[in-house]
Amino acid sequence: MATMMGSMETVKNKQPAPMQVTAEQILREARERQEDDAFQPPAQKVMDAEELAVYRLRERKHFEDRLRMNRMAIGTWLKYAAFEEAQRDFERARSVYERAIDVDHRNSTVWLKYAEMEMRNRHVNAARNVWDRAVTLMPRMDQFWFKYIYMEEMLGNIAGARALFDRWTEWEPDDAAWTSYVRLEVRANQPERARGVFQRYVACHNLPRAWIKWAKFEEKQAQTHNAREVYETAMQEMEERDLAEEFFVAFAEFEERAKEADRARVIYKYALENLPRSKALDLNKKYVQFEKQHGDRAGIEGVVTAKKRFQYEEALKRDPYTYDAWFDYVRLEESAAEVEGTFDKVRDVFERAIANVPPAPDKRLWRRYIYLWLKYAIFEELTARDTERTRLVLAECRRIVPHTHFTFGKLWLHNAHFEVRQGRLDTARKLLGFAIGRCPKDNLFKAYIQLELQLGEVPRCRELYHKYLQWNGANCSAWTAFAELEASLGELERCRAIYELAIGQASLDMPEMLWKSYIDLEISQGEWERTRALYRNLLERTKHVKVWLSFAAFERDAGEIEAEAALEEADNAKAGEKRAEAKVAADEVFTEAEAHFKDSGQKEERVLVLEAWRVMLDEVGDRGDAAELAARMPKRVKRKRQVVTDDGEAAGWEEYYDYIFPEEEAKAPNLKILEMANKWKRQKVVQEQGADDYHAHAPRAASSSHPHLPRSLRRPPAGADALCVHAPPGVPHPGKQPTPCAV
Numbered sequence: 001m002a003t004m005m006g007s008m009e010t011v012k013n014k015q016p017a018p019m020q021v022t023a024e025q026i027l028r029e030a031r032e033r034q035e036d037d038a039f040q041p042p043a044q045k046v047m048d049a050e051e052l053a054v055y056r057l058r059e060r061k062h063f064e065d066r067l068r069m070n071r072m073a074i075g076t077w078l079k080y081a082a083f084e085e086a087q088r089d090f091e092r093a094r095s096v097y098e099r100a101i102d103v104d105h106r107n108s109t110v111w112l113k114y115a116e117m118e119m120r121n122r123h124v125n126a127a128r129n130v131w132d133r134a135v136t137l138m139p140r141m142d143q144f145w146f147k148y149i150y151m152e153e154m155l156g157n158i159a160g161a162r163a164l165f166d167r168w169t170e171w172e173p174d175d176a177a178w179t180s181y182v183r184l185e186v187r188a189n190q191p192e193r194a195r196g197v198f199q200r201y202v203a204c205h206n207l208p209r210a211w212i213k214w215a216k217f218e219e220k221q222a223q224t225h226n227a228r229e230v231y232e233t234a235m236q237e238m239e240e241r242d243l244a245e246e247f248f249v250a251f252a253e254f255e256e257r258a259k260e261a262d263r264a265r266v267i268y269k270y271a272l273e274n275l276p277r278s279k280a281l282d283l284n285k286k287y288v289q290f291e292k293q294h295g296d297r298a299g300i301e302g303v304v305t306a307k308k309r310f311q312y313e314e315a316l317k318r319d320p321y322t323y324d325a326w327f328d329y330v331r332l333e334e335s336a337a338e339v340e341g342t343f344d345k346v347r348d349v350f351e352r353a354i355a356n357v358p359p360a361p362d363k364r365l366w367r368r369y370i371y372l373w374l375k376y377a378i379f380e381e382l383t384a385r386d387t388e389r390t391r392l393v394l395a396e397c398r399r400i401v402p403h404t405h406f407t408f409g410k411l412w413l414h415n416a417h418f419e420v421r422q423g424r425l426d427t428a429r430k431l432l433g434f435a436i437g438r439c440p441k442d443n444l445f446k447a448y449i450q451l452e453l454q455l456g457e458v459p460r461c462r463e464l465y466h467k468y469l470q471w472n473g474a475n476c477s478a479w480t481a482f483a484e485l486e487a488s489l490g491e492l493e494r495c496r497a498i499y500e501l502a503i504g505q506a507s508l509d510m511p512e513m514l515w516k517s518y519i520d521l522e523i524s525q526g527e528w529e530r531t532r533a534l535y536r537n538l539l540e541r542t543k544h545v546k547v548w549l550s551f552a553a554f555e556r557d558a559g560e561i562e563a564e565a566a567l568e569e570a571d572n573a574k575a576g577e578k579r580a581e582a583k584v585a586a587d588e589v590f591t592e593a594e595a596h597f598k599d600s601g602q603k604e605e606r607v608l609v610l611e612a613w614r615v616m617l618d619e620v621g622d623r624g625d626a627a628e629l630a631a632r633m634p635k636r637v638k639r640k641r642q643v644v645t646d647d648g649e650a651a652g653w654e655e656y657y658d659y660i661f662p663e664e665e666a667k668a669p670n671l672k673i674l675e676m677a678n679k680w681k682r683q684k685v686v687q688e689q690g691a692d693d694y695h696a697h698a699p700r701a702a703s704s705s706h707p708h709l710p711r712s713l714r715r716p717p718a719g720a721d722a723l724c725v726h727a728p729p730g731v732p733h734p735g736k737q738p739t740p741c742a743v
Contacts, residue, residue, distance in 0.1 A: 059083055071103060078113055085117055093117060094126075108134075108141055119151060127151060139171050146180070158188050165197075172204050175213075182217065191221055206238055208247035215254060224258050245275060245283045252286065261294040277310045284310060298339065305336050323368040326353035330375065334383070343384050350376045361405040370408050373397035377414065387422060394418065407439035413447045420451070440471050445478070453485075461485060474507045476514040487521060495521065503537075519554075528558050545605040548593035549612050555585040556616060583620055590616075603659045607634060634659035 046052045063080040067073065077100035084093035097114040104110065111134040118127035131148035138144060145168045152161040165181040178201040185194040198214040211234035218227035231251045235243065248271035255264040268287040272280060284307055291303045312329040316322065330353065333346040353372050358365035373393065380390040394415045401407060412435035419428040432448045435441075445468040452460040465482040472478065479502035486495040499518040508514060515538050522531040535551045559582015566575035590613040597606035610633055617626040639658045643651040 056087060074100065074104060074107055074110060077103070077110070081113065081117070085121075090117075090121065090123070105137060108138065108143065111138075111144065112147070115147065124151075124155065135168075139168075142173065142176065145173075145177065149180070149184070153184065158184070162193075169200065169204070175205065175209065178204070178210075179213065182213075202234075202237070207242060208234070208238070208244050208250075211238070212247060212250045215250070219254065219257075227254060228258075240274075243274070245271070245280055248275070249283055249286055252290070256290065256294075261290075264290060265294075265299070272306055277313050280310075301339070302336075305332060308332055320356045321358070323353070323356075323372060326356075326372060327375070329353075330372075330379075334379070337383075346379065350379070357400065361402045363406040366401070366406070366408075370397070370401070370411060373400075374410065374414055377418070381418065390418065403439050407435070407441065409435075409441045409443040409447075412444060416447070416451070425455075436467065442472070442475070442478075445471075446481075449481075458485075458489065473505055474509050476502070476508050476510040479514055480517045483517065483521070492525070519550075523554070523558075526561075531558075543596055543600075545593070545597070545602075545608050548589065548596075548609060552586045552589040552593070552612065552616070555589055556582050558582060559585070579620075583622070586616060587613075587625075603634070603661075606661075607659055610634075632662060634661040634664075636660075 044055075046055055060083075063076065063083065066076050067080070070076070077096060081093050081096040081100070084090075084096055094114075097110065097117070100107075100110045101114075111130065115127050115130040115134065118124075118130055128148075128151075131144060131151070134141070134144045135148060145164065149161045149164045149168075152158075152164060161184060165177070165184065168177055169181065178197065181197050182194045182201075185191070185197060194217065198210075198217065202210045202214060211230060215227045215230040215234075218224075218230055231254065234247065238247075248267055252264040252267040252271075255261075255267060268283070268290060271283055272287065275283065288303045288307065291299045309329075309332065312325060312332065315325050316329070319325075326349070330346065330349050333349050337343050337346050350372070354369075354376065356369075358369055374397075377390050377393045377397070380386050380393055394411075397411060398415070401411065412431060416428040416431045419425075419431065428451070432444065432451070435444050436448065445464060449461050449464045449468070452464065462482075462485075465478065465485070468478050469475070469482070479498060483495045483498040483502070486492075486498060499514070499521070502508070502514050503511070503518065515534070519531055519534050522534060531554060535547070535554065538547055539551070559578050562578040563575040563582075566572075566578060590609060593609045594606055594613075597603075597609060610629065614626060614629050614633070617629060636657050636659055638655055640653045640655055643654050645651045
């Protein structure tokens with residue numbers, strides 16, 4: 001226990017050693033202690049047969065002992081056999097290889113070493129025996145067949161090599177075996193036999209690569225016709241799914257090398273039309289290069305169109321509800337149709353586009369989609385000149401749109417206008433009437449009324465306006481348009497009756513527009529009393545400042561119009577009277593407006609009234625009234641007020657401008673004191689600025705403008721026009737605290 005405690009109390013010294021060993025020193029010592037690479041063990045020399053027998057016995061015993069310990073060590077068997085071969089004892093070497101084969105007859109290395117031993121020592125029949133046994137046991141081992149056939153060809157036994165290839169091809173090997181067989185026949189100068197091999201090859205492997213190799217073989221043999229027949233036969237024999245991009249590229253390039261540009265172009269086009277877009281990327285590039293080399297402008301444009309068509313297809317495959325991509329695709333096909341002279345592709349794109357109906361009855365999703373139908377109808381009407389198909393397209397569009405949730409007025413209007421262009425007015429009226437009855441909209445009413453107005457059907461227009469206003473009586477635009485229609489027809493009583501009905505509605509969307517239109521009508525007719533009555537009626541409903549200003553402007557303008565009429569009659573006295581009366585009437589309106597805003601406490605509106613009144617007096621040239629009015633103008637001061645959020649919490653302060661009228665100033669004498677304080681402050685600021693300029697180069701001492709001083713002791717910034725906090729000397733303070741700023 002004491003020993004354990006002692007070992008626990010021992011603390012390991014973790015301080016660095018006094019002598020440090022570097023990595024360079026370690027490497028240098030390792031190099032110095034390394035043995036010499038040039039060292040070789042001494043060579044043993046056998047002097048007589050007895051020593052040779054002893055050496056052989058010792059080595060054989062060594063190998064046998066190792067094999068007895070590990071019989072599956074193939075490396076030991078191979079070394080044992082190599083030792084016997086080195087001793088030129090081939091019987092023993094064969095015995096070792098046979099024993100190794102008995103251990104593992106599926107080991108390809110043993111067979112290869114066995115056969116190579118027989119070949120090195122020119123034991124041809126023995127090598128054939130080994131190769132024959134090897135290919136019989138493992139016919140899928142291509143290396144055995146290649147070496148066996150190579151041996152026979154080196155021996156000049158072409159017939160034997162051909163027999164081996166025939167024997168091998170019964171197992172339907174891969175392309176390398178067939179290609180080697182063809183090369184053998186070519187080296188033997190037997191092209192007909194090579195063609196026979198190719199026929200068996202494509203029968204075994206009916207794939208593009210086999211046919212392409214055959215065609216290239218025929219092309220090398222300068223048999224262009226045979227090569228073309230090979231390609232054509234391949235297109236007939238191969239299944240459609242096996243016709244890959246590489247086959248068409250090879251076929252087209254062959255025709256291009258054969259100076260058959262038209263044939264190559266046909267092949268490219270056929271491939272692009274039948275292959276999937278994703279599997280024809282390289283083919284498309286080859287086609288573009290081909291057209292640039294051999295094609296004309298139309299051909300190049302066709303290639304570019306095909307490339308863009310592929311891009312649109314890929315984009316729409318990712319998201320078929322991208323309607324902008326469909327529009328671009330349609331425009332592409334329309335431009336291509338102008339060159340090709342057929343509209344089948346355009347119609348196909350339109351049909352595919354309109355098949356992507358939005359997944360939900362949400363108008364936001366349908367806004368772009370509906371334009372596909374309209375563009376389709378316009379294409380059929382204007383480009384294809386097919387009216388029946390246009391009518392079918394529009395009818396199908398009306399059927400698809402969920403009118404119970406929403407509708408599109410542009411669809412009904414386009415359909416109606418199309419029928420009008422076709423001379424079917426009754427059909428157009430039925431369509432618009434059905435649309436108004438099922439899903440009324442403002443633009444439907446307006447377009448229908450405009451159509452009937454162009455046809456001169458005034459009773460129909462009146463009836464439509466009645467329906468329109470029954471559906472939406474708060475629409476001031478409809479009331480105004482109806483009244484203007486009657487006014488244009490000279491029916492002033494009807495027009496006034498419509499306006500009276502309109503202003504009597506409980507709710508209107510834009511009443512100011514309606515009143516303005518009514519007032520403008522009476523002014524245009526010269527009905528001053530009616531206009532004044534309208535203004536009075538409007539002022540009973542609203543006391544807005546614009547109404548007062550408009551009323552006053554009307555009184556003045558009415559007087560000017562009457563004065564001009566009197567001047568035309570050369571009655572200057574009457575003209576002066578009319579101007580005076582107009583001024584008095586306008587002054588009465590301004591006076592009434594000012595009194596109203598004064599009583600209600602609306603200072604800004606009151607200021608607007610006074611400003612407009614002053615402008616009118618300046619234009620008239622009445623200096624006396626203008627001076628009197630100037631004395632009634634308020635003073636504008638800047639103040640601060642606390643900002644309160646919707647929750648009732650304070651959110652800081654904001655500045656605003658307030659107006660102090662003379663009557664208010666008389667009630668608040670302290671404002672005079674504030675004005676004097678403000679004047680004193682401005683004078684003091686000017687004096688301090690002069691002192692700062694004088695002492696600009698002097699050391700700066702702590703002053704009242706130091707940032708660390710209290711706010712009450714800081715010097716105000718130069719040019720500040722806010723009211724000061726402290727009163728000037730000699731002005732009595734209302735209390736002990738300084739007079740607060742008016743801001």
